[in-house]
Amino acid sequence: AQSVTQLGSHVSVSEGALVLLRCNYSSSVPPYLFWYVQYPNQGLQLLLKYTSAATLVKGINGFEAEFKKSETSFHLTKPSAHMSDAAEYFCAVSVSSGGSNYKLTFGKGTLLTVNP
């Protein structure tokens, strides 16, 4: 079975600083990996996904993530934080079953706060 570990339940950065949110996964087969963002009392919005193509994935709002198989990691970064980036971020893994991917397994989330 697959699993996801997000290191750091809470990350605080200053506006304009680098954002780094860490995600490590465990999977016995090649995974698909996702980052979602959740604003208070809302659903999840897809930021980016890795589906075995390029290992550096660019997403919306200036975020990107790099798939490192040797480290089983998929960390999320953004060069310069904006106040609007404050939200909860979830890393998720999905593996192929019967030829097609389905259920997502999520980490516990990382709450990002951005200080002015």
Add this chain to the structure above:
Amino acid sequence: DTGVSQDPRHKITKRGQNVTFRCDPISEHNRLYWYRQTLGQGPEFLTYFQNEAQLEKSRLLSDRFSAERPKGSFSTLEIQRTEQGDSAMYLCASSLAQSGTQYFGPGTRLTVL
């Protein structure tokens, strides 16, 4: 593309009552998923449908929970005899079978008093 919609957005009920939630997926998506998210946790998989067929149910889905997708379009999730432990955000997502990328609705927040 109007996105995934869920109704109601909020539901407050008393313990022991039955509740039903509705999810309308993105129109061309043939897969529909239900997840539950409790405070401070990531979403957990409950069940999913491909068209009208329910293909997997999690062990989290007790006998009090039932989900349907009768015509392969919208889905309902019913909880019978609600308990305080059922209080959570219930999220619906949809995808194309060949894509694997799930798009989420805004969720239904259930509070059981």
